[in-house]
Amino acid sequence: PKSSEPDSLHHLPVHPLWQSPLTIPGGTRQSPINIQWRDSVYDPFLKPLKISYDPATCLHIWNNGYSFLVEFDDSTDRSIIDGGPLENQYRLKQFHFHWGAINDWGSEHTVDCKFYPAELHLVHWNAVVYPTFEEAVMEGDGLAVIGVFLKLGARHEGLQTLVDALPAVKHKDTVIEFDVFDPSCLMPSCPDYWTYAGSLTTPPLTESVTWIIKKQPIEVDEDQLEAFRMLLFTSDGEEEKRMVDNFRPLQPLMNRTVRSSFQ
Ligand SMILES: NS(=O)(=O)NCC1=CS(=O)(=O)c2ccccc21
Ligand SMILES: [Zn+2]
Secondary structure (H helix, E strand, O other): OOOOOOHHHHHOOEOOOOOOEOOOOOOOOOOOOEEOHHHOEEOOOOOOEEEEOOHHHEEEEEEOOOOEEEEEOOOOOOOEEEEOOOOOOEEEEEEEEEEOOOOOOOOOOEEOOEOOOEEEEEEEEOOOOOOOHHHHOOOOOOEEEEEEEEEEOOOOHHHHHHHHHHHHHOOOOEEEEOOOOOHHHHOOOOOOEEEEEEOOOOOOOOOOEEEEEEOOOEEEOHHHHHHHHOOEOOOOOOOOOEOOOOOOOOOOOOOOOOEEOOO
């Protein structure tokens, strides 16, 4: 486990690559999970998800040694989501991806036990109720993460501007300025989603996330997935470890129902 994790997490079995505890004692709403389509329950009261991002709030790309994060200025309500299962609007903080060494796996969530080669997470926090992101991370309604599956197919033109910048953040703890990007271009056209109460899949693994998983994947091509795989977990000068398979193992559903916005 990373030294940055609370002491309580230091005595649990860790997943070799992910260095995160496999299970959290007393955890009842851990993520990721398998979404069994036929067990999800249509909820007619779920609203459409409203997304309004200001491309000018984009700040930089950072390789933090887990993934590469595209971080946003979250000091105002300029990039937000609202509606869907949410009772408040939530501010965009960052987005990042999880992916595999090969195309057979890489996503964190699965649908009917099927892995996608990668999964995009857009992390938002409830700035209506909580004064800081760090406090929201500790609260049950503190975060909302949109998950979008990536499948192998046509080249994604919107993603390419991000892919072209990745060589500049090859090593852990490198940052590059990235000052205009609209993450809306990474959203699938179909509005349908599943939603459930879960957790962060990276430290601190807190049970603070309303997950909103889009039903329709976006398509990216092989070269774009390979660009993710040339990133490194390791810092410049260390023995190189390719940044691949940065996904947490599936967690038990326990007493949860996955709701769908569609029939
Ligand atoms: N996959 S996930 O979306 O559950 N977690 C992403 C993540 C990566 S992080 O370590 O930058 C971080 C700090 C605080 C909150 C979330 C994160
Ligand atoms: Zn994630």
